[in-house]
Amino acid sequence: MSHDHDHPSYLQHHFDTPEQQFTSSKLGMWLFLATEVLMFGGLFCAYSVYRGNHPEIFMYAHQFLDTKLGAINTVVLLCSSLTMAWAVRAAQLGQKRLLPFMLILTLAGAFGFMGIKYIEYSSKFDHGLLWARAYEPHEEGHHGDDHGDGHEAGAADHGAAHDGGDDHGDADHNGAADHNGASDHNGDAAHEAAAGDHGGEQAEALPDGVLEILPSGLKVEKSTIAPPGSAPSGTVLTVSDDGHGEHHGPEPEKTKVFFSIYFLMTGLHGIHVLGGIVVIFWLLFKSLGGAFGPEYYTPVDLVGLYWHLVDLIWIFLFPLLYLIH
Amino acid sequence: MSTPETKRGGLPHQPPGNTLGKENYLNASRGFLSWALTLDHKRIGLMYLVSILTAFLGGGLAALYVRTELIAPGQTLGDADMYNQAFTLHGAIMVFLFIIPGIPAALGNFVLPLLLGAKDVAFPRLNLASYWLWVCGAIFAVISLATGGVDTGWTFYTPYSSSTTTSVIPIVTGVFILGFSSIFTGLNFIVTTHKLRPKNMGWFNMPLVMWALYSTAIIQVLATPVLAITLLLLIAERAMGIGIFDPALGGDAVLFQHFFWFYSHPAVYIMILPAMGIISELIAVFSRKHIFGYTFIAYSSVAIAIFGFIVWGHHMFTSGQSDLLNMIFAALTFSVSIPSAIKIWNWLATLYKGSISWDTPMLYALSFIILFTIGGLTGLFLGMLAVDVFLHDTYFVVAHFHYVMFGGTVIAFLGGLFYWWPKMTGRMYSETSGRLSAALIFIGFNLTFFIQFILGSQGMPRRYFDYLPRYEFYHQVSTIGAYITALGFMVAAYSLAMSLVRGKLAPANPWGGNSLEWHTTSPPPLHNFEGEPRSDDPYDYGDWKWDDSVEGFVRKDAEATA
Amino acid sequence: MASSTDGKHVPHVVPLWILIGVLAILLILTWATVAVTSFDFGSNMNLVVAMVIAVIKAALVVMFFMHLVWDRPFNTVIFVSALAFVGLFIILALLDTGQYQPTMIPGYTAAGGVVP
Numbered sequence A: 001m002s003h004d005h006d007h008p009s010y011l012q013h014h015f016d017t018p019e020q021q022f023t024s025s026k027l028g029m030w031l032f033l034a035t036e037v038l039m040f041g042g043l044f045c046a047y048s049v050y051r052g053n054h055p056e057i058f059m060y061a062h063q064f065l066d067t068k069l070g071a072i073n074t075v076v077l078l079c080s081s082l083t084m085a086w087a088v089r090a091a092q093l094g095q096k097r098l099l100p101f102m103l104i105l106t107l108a109g110a111f112g113f114m115g116i117k118y119i120e121y122s123s124k125f126d127h128g129l130l131w132a133r134a135y136e137p138h139e140e141g142h143h144g145d146d147h148g149d150g151h152e153a154g155a156a157d158h159g160a161a162h163d164g165g166d167d168h169g170d171a172d173h174n175g176a177a178d179h180n181g182a183s184d185h186n187g188d189a190a191h192e193a194a195a196g197d198h199g200g201e202q203a204e205a206l207p208d209g210v211l212e213i214l215p216s217g218l219k220v221e222k223s224t225i226a227p228p229g230s231a232p233s234g235t236v237l238t239v240s241d242d243g244h245g246e247h248h249g250p251e252p253e254k255t256k257v258f259f260s261i262y263f264l265m266t267g268l269h270g271i272h273v274l275g276g277i278v279v280i281f282w283l284l285f286k287s288l289g290g291a292f293g294p295e296y297y298t299p300v301d302l303v304g305l306y307w308h309l310v311d312l313i314w315i316f317l318f319p320l321l322y323l324i325h
Numbered sequence B: 001m002s003t004p005e006t007k008r009g010g011l012p013h014q015p016p017g018n019t020l021g022k023e024n025y026l027n028a029s030r031g032f033l034s035w036a037l038t039l040d041h042k043r044i045g046l047m048y049l050v051s052i053l054t055a056f057l058g059g060g061l062a063a064l065y066v067r068t069e070l071i072a073p074g075q076t077l078g079d080a081d082m083y084n085q086a087f088t089l090h091g092a093i094m095v096f097l098f099i100i101p102g103i104p105a106a107l108g109n110f111v112l113p114l115l116l117g118a119k120d121v122a123f124p125r126l127n128l129a130s131y132w133l134w135v136c137g138a139i140f141a142v143i144s145l146a147t148g149g150v151d152t153g154w155t156f157y158t159p160y161s162s163s164t165t166t167s168v169i170p171i172v173t174g175v176f177i178l179g180f181s182s183i184f185t186g187l188n189f190i191v192t193t194h195k196l197r198p199k200n201m202g203w204f205n206m207p208l209v210m211w212a213l214y215s216t217a218i219i220q221v222l223a224t225p226v227l228a229i230t231l232l233l234l235i236a237e238r239a240m241g242i243g244i245f246d247p248a249l250g251g252d253a254v255l256f257q258h259f260f261w262f263y264s265h266p267a268v269y270i271m272i273l274p275a276m277g278i279i280s281e282l283i284a285v286f287s288r289k290h291i292f293g294y295t296f297i298a299y300s301s302v303a304i305a306i307f308g309f310i311v312w313g314h315h316m317f318t319s320g321q322s323d324l325l326n327m328i329f330a331a332l333t334f335s336v337s338i339p340s341a342i343k344i345w346n347w348l349a350t351l352y353k354g355s356i357s358w359d360t361p362m363l364y365a366l367s368f369i370i371l372f373t374i375g376g377l378t379g380l381f382l383g384m385l386a387v388d389v390f391l392h393d394t395y396f397v398v399a400h401f402h403y404v405m406f407g408g409t410v411i412a413f414l415g416g417l418f419y420w421w422p423k424m425t426g427r428m429y430s431e432t433s434g435r436l437s438a439a440l441i442f443i444g445f446n447l448t449f450f451i452q453f454i455l456g457s458q459g460m461p462r463r464y465f466d467y468l469p470r471y472e473f474y475h476q477v478s479t480i481g482a483y484i485t486a487l488g489f490m491v492a493a494y495s496l497a498m499s500l501v502r503g504k505l506a507p508a509n510p511w512g513g514n515s516l517e518w519h520t521t522s523p524p525p526l527h528n529f530e531g532e533p534r535s536d537d538p539y540d541y542g543d544w545k546w547d548d549s550v551e552g553f554v555r556k557d558a559e560a561t562a
Numbered sequence C: 001m002a003s004s005t006d007g008k009h010v011p012h013v014v015p016l017w018i019l020i021g022v023l024a025i026l027l028i029l030t031w032a033t034v035a036v037t038s039f040d041f042g043s044n045m046n047l048v049v050a051m052v053i054a055v056i057k058a059a060l061v062v063m064f065f066m067h068l069v070w071d072r073p074f075n076t077v078i079f080v081s082a083l084a085f086v087g088l089f090i091i092l093a094l095l096d097t098g099q100y101q102p103t104m105i106p107g108y109t110a111a112g113g114v115v116p
């Protein structure tokens, strides 16, 4: 404004020059990428802690992930990274036909990735290989026979199957099993019941878990810690070292946490892919209108950076989840 | 442009440099949408200010409820559940809705571009988004309140937070959103500081509050994402039962505390660093003396930001954290006291032989130095492993925390608010009521919290609804102190509100500061400066002299700015 | 690094052979990281090998696809410090949980819900 020389339409009033605006946007984007790295860093931390302390569950459970699909997805994502980088190049060189073409290829990669992810997820759902509370694997051969019975008895009273002495080893037989089974199928109904109708069956009408209410209004609550005696942990299992070649083997304790981590990491990553799809579509529409050229291609560049970061995270997720030896 | 405002012209005296009734950012455009969709950092700052003060009122009322409940043993106002919800509400509102956005997003938004001589922040739309995200987060907090409240405390520790039946998910979602609001502010400030300084302003010509805001922004960007993932995991824990933090499902509850404090220790520096920045300005301006040890104060801000990341485990000494980590974190914790102490000494050296004027902002600044010193020194007790095992989760911690957060941040926030108020509104407040508010808050605060050190060291646990009769006296003193503090806030609010009605019109530079915001009019025009601002040493006050006719400072080389 | 005196932005264009070459290396490394899983390198070395390959791949993406080698150095500082803080977080959390795991009493469990 204070300068009289040409002020292009894409230059915002508080910047003096296009270069200043461009480098500012770039800096902002890198800061944003840093926040993404730290956010995923939390999940990598959870991963490391569980893998560091319970390597056997990772050895065991990664067998249920399909390495081939994971590898294909890696290739798909790497290729879409190339087309994205190429799109930036096309924008910089003012290749107005090539830019949308490259964006479409990138989108194809993104959709391909999500499609394969969908196949993987649905097979996990089919086999009940889900996050901890919903975890109830039921494939022939890798779970005790008695578990299979429980499954046939129907999903509705799965809690009973838990009591049948399965080899989960998750120490939730006593009391906790009710909690676990109920929440599997009825969502939070158990919780809500406890909150809503205070002690339907309890004579003194005390809220669940409350022993008594003192005259001062203070509640004396029951301990929610179950001592060792009352909650026998499942059969102690050891995993054979050669978990890889031979399929399955006995299931270690806490295996369900692996699937929690798997769904969290790939899920958050998948959400980022979906976000990428949205912004690349936006770029596509803008580029068809000829919005980008050598002087102004900042959005293409920034979306590119984002897309490469999504790729980058997958580069780590693939070996960490699928390729455990 | 001046016609609709002429009746304001009827006021006694309009000093040069005051633009009320003329063109300024407040009347540059009109209507609700011109505020709700504004990209002007000054308006966004004001909207933030009004919003966070509303939140502060809510959090303050919750605090008064808590103190009133504790005035006598047993039930006083409501039952124990009500009490649990009140202190959770107080903590969550004050931390996430008030203190964290308080100085950076409200005051910082207003002054940061002015301090840099810039027209705006680097990303004005992101700035607006940040504000509306704040509003969104606040709405979720209200939803949580309406659907039964939360009783986990502001720290949301598992496994309780994953098993309580209160409405945890809404408030955690709200805090998650507030986290993004905070990240966007930080990101914006970093880029603005890097890219929008005037050509002749090097890093070491920036006012120190800029260094503080910059260091704060680093923490906001690097720490807040970890809070986001923590809260996401907590939501997933409750909604889906992922079990990462739930021992019943094979998880690890202590890990939650690592996650939470990896953010929340640095977050206390998000809260205190900008406060320290304001104090550096106030001490120098009201001593009319160049700040002592500029580079030390500047670097100590950055050092605090970095050290802040390696000490989080001092919140977990009694959580089941291993002895090895306890020792590592206890040792590292002492390192953060060094840069804070550097600041204190430099402020004291600045005051030494200064010609001190006892204006309201200065009273707050001096309060800050006293209270923050007490807060900082009592932190050493808590950082020391052996002592902390005894003091952990007692009122000693409550007192320490409030000396830093309230005695530190809130006091500095008020100091900054009174300092920049004339710039924001173009009005002067009454010094009498301003000083009275500072004195009342200082007295009330000490009455409330100093006695809690004693209470805590005698073994009174925090967050308890009931207590033994022998603690009653201390609790009563504390509650009376809280009422006096509340009175102080009412006086402060009265003082500022009345200034809008019948305050004197403010000159461009009422305090004689030399940072760039005093080089423009009060209130500033829409694009902040007429022409290119000329920046020099922000702590060299030699160019300004008091002028009785203006009731403010004017440049000695007076090219009369009429 | 693109800059010019009059403040106009001059883009830095990455040659096509670099982009395609990087992709080729990435694909080869992907093949390699799958292939090495059939060898047993002994205690945790498989993890180390997999991570080294992943870090090389990530570095290629960051440096060339994301332009970082030609970009302003401060952007590298930001990215590397983000990684450093993640590393700090993971190392300390891992160190701690590894220490206290053995001290946990087997069978103790927070019941989560209500003990009958």
Ligand SMILES: [Cu+2]
Pocket: B264, B265, B268, B311, B312, B314, B315
């Ligand atoms: Cu701390």
